[in-house]
Amino acid sequence: MTDLNFTPKTFELLEGLAANNEKAWYDDHRDEFDAYVRQPFAMMLELATDCLTGAPVPLAGGSKTMFRQNRDVRFSKDKSPYSTHVSGVLTPSGTKAEKEGLVYVQLESSGGMIACGYYKLSPAALGPIRDKIVDEPEEFATVLKDLESAGLSFSDEDKLTKMPRGYDAYSEHEYADYLKLKSFVTMVHLGRGAWLDGDIVDCIVDYAKSCASLLKFGRIVDTD
Structure with missing residues (x-):
């Protein structure tokens, strides 16, 4: 357990930003937001590292792998200037420019x-990932077993309804359903307690x- 300065004030500020998503409010609360939200989040990533x-x-x-609070609204219908959550990643390279799999963490109200x-x-x-599932089903089975042991499973967000192009011949493969995935992601939702109790x-x-076996399995992805 680590005291990161996540307190009820953290969630009050996140609620306040969601209710007052405007520059004037954020400027008035910037110092508090840094002290109770963004700085503790950066420290959390550093300790996990x-x-x-x-x-x-x-x-x-750490702080360099956190995403900005300001939103890029140039091509968005939603012109709200700030994200109402705080997020960041842990990656093999320690940068945000990562294609070898990552852990994403998000804090919200x-x-x-x-x-x-x-x-x-x-x-x-x-x-390459689909090919590896086809060619090395035993290794993929290990990924699924490890995730299941941890109570995790792949999200089916954006899953194809049909076999992807070039994979019709594998429609009867034991893992054919996984070949339809466009993301290989697991996720778990957290309540406020994980942050307030110091367990995050x-x-x-x-x-x-x-998720180690999942990250290893996907490292065949070309990072050039």
Whole structure:
């Protein structure tokens, strides 16, 4: 258990931003937001990094792997200037420019979430993973077993309804349903307690270790 300065004030500020998503409000509360929300979040990522240094799949992050509070509204119908959540990633390289799988952490007014894996891959990146599922089903079975043991499963967000192009011949494959996935991601939702009780770092570390075989399996993705 670690005191990161996540307090009821953290969630009051997140609720306040959601209700007053405007520059004047944020400017008035910027110092508090940094002290009770963003700085504790960065420290959380740094502590998780320390714990994962010797893990099967080391991951790293900190303030530089957090996402900005300001939203890019140039091409969005929603012109709200700020994200109402705080988020960041832990990656093998310790940067946000990562294609080798990652752990994503999000803090919001209701609690938050942790996700792990490969999100919305390009067709070029999906191909090698799909091929590996076809060619090495035993290794993929290990991924599924490890996730199941941790009470996790793949999200079916954006899942194809038909076999992807070029894979019709594998429609009877034992893992054919997984070939339809466009993301290989697991996620778990958290209540406020994980943050307020000081357990969030342990939650992230345990989750990352539970997803180690998934991260290893997908590392065939070309990072060039």
